[in-house]
Amino acid sequence: MxxxxxxxxxxxxxxxxxxxxxxxxxxxxxxxxxxxxxxxxxxxxxxxxxxxxxxxxxxxxxxxxxxxxxxxxxxxxxxxxxxxxxxxxxxxxxxxxxxxxxxxxxxxxxxxxxxxxxxxxxxxxxxxxxxxxxxxxxxxxxxxxxxxxxxxxxxxxxxxxxxxxxxxxxxxxxxxxxxxxxVVYHRRTGGQSQYSAMLDLEPKSDRIQNALSYAKSHLREPLSVEQLADVAHLSPRQFSRAFRDETRQSPARAIEALRVEAARTMLETGRHSIETVAADTGFIDTERMRRAFLRAYGQPPQAIRRAARVP
Missing domain, CATH: 3.40.50.880 (Class I glutamine amidotransferase (GATase) domain)
Known part of the structure:
Protein backbone atom coordinates (compact mmCIF):
# COMPACT_ATOMS: atom_id res chain seq x y z
CA MET A 1 0.00 0.00 0.00
CA VAL A 183 -18.29 14.77 -12.01
CA VAL A 184 -15.39 16.35 -13.88
CA TYR A 185 -13.96 15.76 -17.31
CA HIS A 186 -11.05 13.36 -17.36
CA ARG A 187 -7.92 15.13 -16.20
CA ARG A 188 -6.36 17.85 -18.32
CA THR A 189 -2.92 17.09 -19.71
CA GLY A 190 0.04 18.64 -17.96
CA GLY A 191 0.85 20.90 -20.89
CA GLN A 192 -2.65 22.30 -21.20
CA SER A 193 -3.10 26.05 -20.77
CA GLN A 194 -4.28 27.56 -17.47
CA TYR A 195 -6.15 30.30 -19.33
CA SER A 196 -9.66 30.44 -20.81
CA ALA A 197 -10.59 32.69 -23.73
CA MET A 198 -14.20 32.98 -22.55
CA LEU A 199 -13.11 34.08 -19.07
CA ASP A 200 -10.68 36.59 -20.54
CA LEU A 201 -13.40 38.21 -22.67
CA GLU A 202 -15.81 38.66 -19.72
CA PRO A 203 -18.85 40.02 -21.60
CA LYS A 204 -21.21 42.01 -19.39
CA SER A 205 -24.53 41.54 -21.20
CA ASP A 206 -26.50 38.41 -22.02
CA ARG A 207 -26.63 39.44 -25.68
CA ILE A 208 -22.87 39.41 -26.14
CA GLN A 209 -22.52 36.31 -23.95
CA ASN A 210 -25.09 34.50 -26.11
CA ALA A 211 -23.23 35.51 -29.27
CA LEU A 212 -19.96 34.18 -27.86
CA SER A 213 -21.57 30.94 -26.71
CA TYR A 214 -23.05 30.51 -30.18
CA ALA A 215 -19.65 31.18 -31.75
CA LYS A 216 -17.95 28.62 -29.52
CA SER A 217 -20.50 25.99 -30.62
CA HIS A 218 -20.20 26.84 -34.32
CA LEU A 219 -16.47 27.39 -34.83
CA ARG A 220 -16.48 25.49 -38.14
CA GLU A 221 -18.76 28.15 -39.66
CA PRO A 222 -17.47 31.48 -41.06
CA LEU A 223 -19.05 33.42 -38.13
CA SER A 224 -19.46 36.83 -39.74
CA VAL A 225 -20.35 39.94 -37.76
CA GLU A 226 -23.77 39.83 -39.38
CA GLN A 227 -24.33 36.26 -38.20
CA LEU A 228 -23.31 37.03 -34.62
CA ALA A 229 -25.30 40.27 -34.60
CA ASP A 230 -28.40 38.30 -35.58
CA VAL A 231 -27.86 35.95 -32.60
CA ALA A 232 -27.56 39.00 -30.33
CA HIS A 233 -30.66 40.63 -31.88
CA LEU A 234 -28.66 43.75 -32.77
CA SER A 235 -27.72 45.46 -36.00
CA PRO A 236 -24.16 44.70 -37.16
CA ARG A 237 -23.08 48.24 -36.26
CA GLN A 238 -24.66 48.10 -32.79
CA PHE A 239 -23.20 44.65 -32.21
CA SER A 240 -19.65 45.65 -33.16
CA ARG A 241 -19.80 48.71 -30.91
CA ALA A 242 -21.28 46.80 -27.96
CA PHE A 243 -18.83 43.92 -28.42
CA ARG A 244 -15.80 46.22 -28.28
CA ASP A 245 -17.19 48.11 -25.29
CA GLU A 246 -17.74 44.90 -23.30
CA THR A 247 -14.77 42.76 -24.29
CA ARG A 248 -12.16 45.35 -25.33
CA GLN A 249 -11.63 43.30 -28.50
CA SER A 250 -13.00 43.20 -31.99
CA PRO A 251 -15.33 40.29 -32.87
CA ALA A 252 -12.73 38.93 -35.29
CA ARG A 253 -9.97 38.88 -32.65
CA ALA A 254 -12.27 37.25 -30.09
CA ILE A 255 -13.35 34.52 -32.52
CA GLU A 256 -9.71 33.84 -33.32
CA ALA A 257 -9.01 33.43 -29.58
CA LEU A 258 -11.86 30.91 -29.28
CA ARG A 259 -10.60 29.01 -32.31
CA VAL A 260 -7.02 28.93 -31.04
CA GLU A 261 -8.16 27.68 -27.64
CA ALA A 262 -10.31 24.94 -29.20
CA ALA A 263 -7.48 23.94 -31.53
CA ARG A 264 -5.01 23.80 -28.65
CA THR A 265 -7.33 21.52 -26.68
CA MET A 266 -7.63 19.19 -29.68
CA LEU A 267 -3.86 19.10 -30.10
CA GLU A 268 -3.23 18.40 -26.43
CA THR A 269 -5.93 15.79 -25.83
CA GLY A 270 -6.16 13.92 -29.13
CA ARG A 271 -4.16 12.52 -31.99
CA HIS A 272 -5.81 14.51 -34.77
CA SER A 273 -3.69 15.73 -37.64
CA ILE A 274 -2.88 19.43 -37.89
CA GLU A 275 -5.11 19.60 -40.99
CA THR A 276 -8.06 18.07 -39.14
CA VAL A 277 -7.64 20.42 -36.19
CA ALA A 278 -7.53 23.45 -38.50
CA ALA A 279 -10.68 22.35 -40.33
CA ASP A 280 -12.65 21.46 -37.18
CA THR A 281 -11.92 24.78 -35.50
CA GLY A 282 -12.74 27.01 -38.45
CA PHE A 283 -9.33 28.00 -39.74
CA ILE A 284 -9.30 28.13 -43.51
CA ASP A 285 -5.95 26.34 -43.69
CA THR A 286 -3.05 25.22 -41.50
CA GLU A 287 -0.97 28.31 -42.31
CA ARG A 288 -3.64 30.61 -40.89
CA MET A 289 -3.83 28.46 -37.80
CA ARG A 290 -0.04 28.58 -37.43
CA ARG A 291 -0.02 32.39 -37.62
CA ALA A 292 -2.84 32.58 -35.05
CA PHE A 293 -0.89 30.30 -32.68
CA LEU A 294 2.21 32.46 -33.04
CA ARG A 295 0.17 35.55 -32.16
CA ALA A 296 -1.45 33.87 -29.18
CA TYR A 297 1.36 31.73 -27.75
CA GLY A 298 4.53 32.66 -29.60
CA GLN A 299 4.80 29.03 -30.72
CA PRO A 300 3.47 27.01 -33.67
CA PRO A 301 0.87 24.24 -33.17
CA GLN A 302 3.50 21.50 -33.40
CA ALA A 303 5.43 22.95 -30.43
CA ILE A 304 2.26 23.12 -28.34
CA ARG A 305 1.54 19.47 -29.12
CA ARG A 306 5.08 18.41 -28.18
CA ALA A 307 4.86 20.27 -24.85
CA ALA A 308 1.58 18.52 -24.02
CA ARG A 309 3.17 15.13 -24.63
CA VAL A 310 5.90 15.69 -22.01
CA PRO A 311 5.22 13.03 -19.33
Missing part, protein backbone atom coordinates in the same frame (compact mmCIF):
# COMPACT_ATOMS: atom_id res chain seq x y z
CA UNK A 2 1.30 3.43 -0.95
CA UNK A 3 1.57 6.00 1.85
CA UNK A 4 0.51 9.52 0.85
CA UNK A 5 1.44 12.43 3.12
CA UNK A 6 -0.57 15.61 2.54
CA UNK A 7 1.37 18.45 4.19
CA UNK A 8 -0.57 21.38 5.66
CA UNK A 9 0.50 24.43 7.66
CA UNK A 10 -1.33 27.37 9.23
CA UNK A 11 -3.22 29.31 6.55
CA UNK A 12 -3.28 26.51 3.96
CA UNK A 13 -5.94 26.56 1.22
CA UNK A 14 -8.80 24.22 2.17
CA UNK A 15 -9.66 23.46 -1.47
CA UNK A 16 -6.45 21.47 -1.71
CA UNK A 17 -7.98 18.84 0.59
CA UNK A 18 -9.77 17.47 -2.49
CA UNK A 19 -6.51 15.57 -2.98
CA UNK A 20 -7.51 13.33 -0.08
CA UNK A 21 -10.82 12.49 -1.77
CA UNK A 22 -9.11 11.42 -4.99
CA UNK A 23 -6.99 8.81 -3.20
CA UNK A 24 -10.02 7.75 -1.17
CA UNK A 25 -11.96 7.15 -4.39
CA UNK A 26 -9.01 5.27 -5.87
CA UNK A 27 -9.24 2.80 -2.99
CA UNK A 28 -12.86 2.11 -3.95
CA UNK A 29 -11.87 1.15 -7.50
CA UNK A 30 -9.21 -1.41 -6.62
CA UNK A 31 -9.57 -4.93 -5.25
CA UNK A 32 -7.54 -3.91 -2.21
CA UNK A 33 -6.86 -0.40 -0.91
CA UNK A 34 -3.98 1.11 -2.86
CA UNK A 35 -3.36 4.16 -0.67
CA UNK A 36 -3.04 5.09 2.97
CA UNK A 37 -3.46 8.86 3.29
CA UNK A 38 -2.27 10.95 6.23
CA UNK A 39 -2.71 14.70 6.65
CA UNK A 40 0.49 15.81 8.37
CA UNK A 41 1.93 19.00 9.85
CA UNK A 42 5.03 20.04 11.75
CA UNK A 43 3.54 19.73 15.23
CA UNK A 44 0.38 17.69 14.58
CA UNK A 45 -3.03 18.49 16.05
CA UNK A 46 -5.59 20.88 14.57
CA UNK A 47 -4.33 23.21 11.83
CA UNK A 48 -6.41 26.19 10.75
CA UNK A 49 -6.91 26.89 7.04
CA UNK A 50 -7.21 30.36 5.50
CA UNK A 51 -10.99 29.83 5.40
CA UNK A 52 -11.07 29.24 9.16
CA UNK A 53 -11.79 25.51 8.84
CA UNK A 54 -9.49 23.36 10.93
CA UNK A 55 -8.27 19.86 10.07
CA UNK A 56 -6.77 17.24 12.33
CA UNK A 57 -3.19 16.27 11.48
CA UNK A 58 -0.46 13.87 12.50
CA UNK A 59 2.98 15.29 13.38
CA UNK A 60 5.92 14.84 11.03
CA UNK A 61 7.68 11.56 11.62
CA UNK A 62 9.30 9.07 9.29
CA UNK A 63 9.77 10.99 5.99
CA UNK A 64 9.68 7.81 3.89
CA UNK A 65 6.32 8.19 2.17
CA UNK A 66 5.49 7.03 -1.32
CA UNK A 67 4.32 10.55 -2.16
CA UNK A 68 4.47 13.85 -0.27
CA UNK A 69 1.98 16.52 -1.41
CA UNK A 70 2.44 20.09 -0.15
CA UNK A 71 -0.70 22.23 -0.13
CA UNK A 72 -0.79 25.89 -1.14
CA UNK A 73 -1.95 29.03 0.60
CA UNK A 74 -3.88 32.19 -0.26
CA UNK A 75 -1.16 34.31 1.37
CA UNK A 76 2.44 33.34 0.70
CA UNK A 77 4.57 33.49 3.84
CA UNK A 78 8.00 32.16 4.87
CA UNK A 79 8.01 28.50 5.87
CA UNK A 80 9.30 27.24 9.19
CA UNK A 81 12.77 25.63 9.32
CA UNK A 82 11.13 22.42 10.56
CA UNK A 83 8.87 22.20 7.50
CA UNK A 84 11.74 22.85 5.09
CA UNK A 85 13.96 20.28 6.78
CA UNK A 86 11.21 17.65 6.67
CA UNK A 87 10.62 18.23 2.95
CA UNK A 88 14.29 17.78 2.15
CA UNK A 89 14.37 14.57 4.15
CA UNK A 90 11.19 13.41 2.39
CA UNK A 91 12.64 14.24 -1.04
CA UNK A 92 15.45 11.76 -0.40
CA UNK A 93 13.30 9.14 1.34
CA UNK A 94 10.09 9.24 -0.76
CA UNK A 95 9.37 8.24 -4.34
CA UNK A 96 7.60 11.48 -5.32
CA UNK A 97 7.30 15.00 -3.97
CA UNK A 98 4.46 17.21 -5.22
CA UNK A 99 3.04 20.68 -4.63
CA UNK A 100 -0.39 22.17 -5.25
CA UNK A 101 -0.74 25.79 -6.34
CA UNK A 102 1.53 28.07 -4.24
CA UNK A 103 2.90 25.04 -2.44
CA UNK A 104 5.59 25.41 -5.13
CA UNK A 105 6.93 28.35 -3.12
CA UNK A 106 7.49 26.00 -0.18
CA UNK A 107 9.36 23.52 -2.37
CA UNK A 108 11.42 26.34 -3.87
CA UNK A 109 12.24 27.71 -0.42
CA UNK A 110 13.52 24.25 0.51
CA UNK A 111 15.74 24.28 -2.60
CA UNK A 112 13.82 21.39 -4.15
CA UNK A 113 13.00 23.30 -7.35
CA UNK A 114 16.59 24.38 -8.03
CA UNK A 115 17.36 23.45 -11.63
CA UNK A 116 13.91 21.94 -12.13
CA UNK A 117 10.96 22.85 -14.35
CA UNK A 118 7.95 23.83 -12.26
CA UNK A 119 4.63 25.63 -12.33
CA UNK A 120 2.22 27.29 -9.93
CA UNK A 121 -0.91 29.46 -10.02
CA UNK A 122 -0.59 31.78 -13.02
CA UNK A 123 -1.04 34.87 -10.82
CA UNK A 124 2.06 33.96 -8.78
CA UNK A 125 4.29 32.38 -11.42
CA UNK A 126 6.41 35.44 -12.16
CA UNK A 127 6.87 36.13 -8.47
CA UNK A 128 8.04 32.54 -7.99
CA UNK A 129 10.58 32.97 -10.80
CA UNK A 130 11.77 36.32 -9.41
CA UNK A 131 12.22 35.05 -5.87
CA UNK A 132 13.74 31.70 -6.85
CA UNK A 133 15.70 32.27 -10.08
CA UNK A 134 17.28 28.80 -9.98
CA UNK A 135 13.86 27.26 -10.67
CA UNK A 136 12.62 27.13 -14.27
CA UNK A 137 9.04 28.35 -13.96
CA UNK A 138 6.49 27.74 -16.73
CA UNK A 139 3.46 29.87 -15.96
CA UNK A 140 1.00 28.34 -18.44
CA UNK A 141 0.97 24.66 -17.52
CA UNK A 142 -1.61 22.64 -15.56
CA UNK A 143 1.10 20.51 -13.97
CA UNK A 144 4.73 19.63 -14.61
CA UNK A 145 6.71 16.50 -13.81
CA UNK A 146 10.47 16.89 -13.47
CA UNK A 147 12.02 13.69 -12.21
CA UNK A 148 10.46 12.83 -8.86
CA UNK A 149 9.04 16.33 -8.37
CA UNK A 150 5.51 17.22 -9.51
CA UNK A 151 4.10 20.76 -9.35
CA UNK A 152 0.63 21.97 -10.33
CA UNK A 153 -1.17 25.15 -11.19
CA UNK A 154 -3.66 26.74 -8.83
CA UNK A 155 -6.95 25.82 -7.25
CA UNK A 156 -8.76 23.00 -9.12
CA UNK A 157 -5.56 21.98 -10.93
CA UNK A 158 -4.93 19.86 -7.82
CA UNK A 159 -7.57 17.51 -9.25
CA UNK A 160 -5.60 17.12 -12.47
CA UNK A 161 -2.37 16.60 -10.54
CA UNK A 162 -3.79 13.91 -8.26
CA UNK A 163 -5.60 12.13 -11.09
CA UNK A 164 -2.28 12.05 -12.93
CA UNK A 165 -0.56 10.60 -9.85
CA UNK A 166 -3.22 7.88 -9.64
CA UNK A 167 -3.00 7.22 -13.37
CA UNK A 168 0.76 6.86 -13.01
CA UNK A 169 0.23 4.28 -10.25
CA UNK A 170 -2.92 2.40 -11.23
CA UNK A 171 -3.60 3.15 -14.89
CA UNK A 172 -5.91 5.30 -16.93
CA UNK A 173 -9.07 3.25 -16.29
CA UNK A 174 -8.93 3.95 -12.55
CA UNK A 175 -8.24 7.67 -13.00
CA UNK A 176 -11.15 7.94 -15.45
CA UNK A 177 -13.47 6.18 -13.01
CA UNK A 178 -12.48 8.67 -10.30
CA UNK A 179 -13.06 11.61 -12.64
CA UNK A 180 -16.55 10.28 -13.33
CA UNK A 181 -17.33 10.09 -9.64
CA UNK A 182 -16.01 13.63 -9.15
Missing amino acids: KRIGVVVFPGFQILDMVAVSIFELANQDTDEPAYEVAVISEHGGMVRSSAGVEVGTQPFGDPAYDTIIVTGAMEIAPSSPGLLAFLNDALAASRRTASICTGAFVLAEAGILDGRNATTHWAHARDLQRRFPRARVEEDRIFIVDGSVWTSAGMTACIDLCLALVENDLGVAVSRAIAKKL
